[in-house]
Amino acid sequence: MVFSSKQRTLAKNVKCSGVGLHSGLEVNLVIKPERINHGIVFVRTDLPGNPSVKAHFNNVKDTSLATVIGAEGIIVSTIEHLMAALAGLAIDNVLIELDAYEVPIMDGSAAPFTAMMQEAGIEEQDSEKCFFVVTEPIEIKDNDRFVGVYPDDTFKITCTIDFDNPVINKQTYSLNVYDDSFTKEISQARTFGFLNELDYLKMFGLAKGGSLDNAIVIDGDGILNEGGLRFSDEFVRHKILDCIGDFSLLGMPILGHVVVEKSGHAFNHEFLKKFFVEKSSWNTASMN
Numbered sequence: 001m002v003f004s005s006k007q008r009t010l011a012k013n014v015k016c017s018g019v020g021l022h023s024g025l026e027v028n029l030v031i032k033p034e035r036i037n038h039g040i041v042f043v044r045t046d047l048p049g050n051p052s053v054k055a056h057f058n059n060v061k062d063t064s065l066a067t068v069i070g071a072e073g074i075i076v077s078t079i080e081h082l083m084a085a086l087a088g089l090a091i092d093n094v095l096i097e098l099d100a101y102e103v104p105i106m107d108g109s110a111a112p113f114t115a116m117m118q119e120a121g122i123e124e125q126d127s128e129k130c131f132f133v134v135t136e137p138i139e140i141k142d143n144d145r146f147v148g149v150y151p152d153d154t155f156k157i158t159c160t161i162d163f164d165n166p167v168i169n170k171q172t173y174s175l176n177v178y179d180d181s182f183t184k185e186i187s188q189a190r191t192f193g194f195l196n197e198l199d200y201l202k203m204f205g206l207a208k209g210g211s212l213d214n215a216i217v218i219d220g221d222g223i224l225n226e227g228g229l230r231f232s233d234e235f236v237r238h239k240i241l242d243c244i245g246d247f248s249l250l251g252m253p254i255l256g257h258v259v260v261e262k263s264g265h266a267f268n269h270e271f272l273k274k275f276f277v278e279k280s281s282w283n284t285a286s287m288n
Contacts, residue, residue: 004090005128006129008089009125010117010122011123012120013031014120016112018105018106019209019214020078020101020103021214022077022102022206022208022210023101023102026100027098027104028098028099029096029104030097031097032096033094036127037093039056040091041096042055042096042097044074044076044098045097045098047074053069053070055249056069056250057251059071060249062077063265063269065201067245076102080245081103081109083244083249084186084248085113085187088179088244089182089183090129090178090253091122107214108213108215110245118183129252129286130284130285130286131286132250132256133284134149134152134256134257135151136151136282137149138274138275142267145262145263147258147259147261149258149259155176155254157240157259159239159243159259159261160261160262161235161239161262165194167218168235175240186240188230189231189235190215190216190230191238192235193217198210198217212226242265242268243258243268246268249272250275252284
């Protein structure tokens with residue numbers, strides 16, 4: 001299956017608990033099925049009135065260390081892995097309740113979210129899904145950072161990273177994004193960082209929940225994780241995971257080929273803003 005032309009939601013509620021990567025706070029999360037055209041909405045059950053915020057790039061408040069959305073004085077942080085799981089499984093309509101401000105990091109990948117939603121079951125809804133159909137190239141460049149999207153009849157991502165570190169070096173990966181390819185090739189790829197950066201972040205009260213259980217940690221020319229890598233190119237695969245999560249904040253899936261070089265959450269967000277104003281380069285359509 002290349003993509004679902006119908007809107008989709010979950011067959012039943014799913015729940016998980018974990019720790020926030022940066023906050024170190026324990027958080028309980030529930031994902032609930034929702035009606036057609038509802039979209040993806042986060043609800044803070046720990047705050048008076050259970051305030052909510054829609055997962056949309058217009059609500060992005062910070063991209064320095066993770067993707068943070070907010071509205072009317074509330075925030076929800078580190079949403080990218082969960083958003084990637086929803087987008088990778090082509091789920092359009094859910095309500096996500098959490099009792100702290102940060103989504104749990106789980107194992108540092110999207111695999112736990114993906115598995116629990118697949119186990120719950122995914123239901124097609126009686127309404128067509130709408131896509132951004134790319135008709136002309138859209139590009140943004142800043143020194144060696146680049147993001148572009150080009151006409152294609154599927155959602156495809158090609159990503160290149162290049163780190164001055166012998167463990168990572170230069171890596172490129174490309175795939176058509178649909179349920180099976182996301183689950184098998186991308187969802188299990190974990191976030192990564194360098195030991196000296198982790199120590200620095202913790203010194204300033206960040207990455208309080210970070211550990212070898214939820215991130216690949218690189219020290220010089222070695223990896224500290226006992227089990228090693230899940231893929232030889234796990235690093236670029238995780239960057240694709242992040243891209244899928246970031247691009248899902250457009251609010252509708254893209255039909256186009258996204259090419260990303262040495263980008264991150266902040267530059268991806270700049271591209272989304274450019275994409276949305278380049279209205280002559282895309283149209284919206286259902287597949288039927």
